[in-house]
Amino acid sequence: MDYGMIGKIEKAKRYAQERNRFHFKSMQVVVDGDNNAHTVAYDHGVWQCDCSFFATRGRCVHTMALETILEGMLNGLPVES
Numbered sequence: 001m002d003y004g005m006i007g008k009i010e011k012a013k014r015y016a017q018e019r020n021r022f023h024f025k026s027m028q029v030v031v032d033g034d035n036n037a038h039t040v041a042y043d044h045g046v047w048q049c050d051c052s053f054f055a056t057r058g059r060c061v062h063t064m065a066l067e068t069i070l071e072g073m074l075n076g077l078p079v080e081s
Contacts, residue, residue: 022073031062038062042074 026043041048054060
């Protein structure tokens with residue numbers, strides 16, 4: 001491995017520890033639930049999930065789990081408790 005790549009790997013490790021550097025604007029994720037897989041999307045502060053619970057409540061276990069994982073990284077928006 002060349003020295004340039006070694007430096008980049010070390011910098012990437014440092015960036016990964018500094019979560020405030022990352023700001024998700026949009027994404028799509030498949031969450032493997034206990035019964036089915038569900039597609040969750042996030043687009044500029046708005047969550048969507050294809051599960052029936054989300055359709056009636058606007059939040060679900062899938063979106064809340066991702067909010068927890070991505071705490072502080074979602075377009076600067078606070079995570080609700």
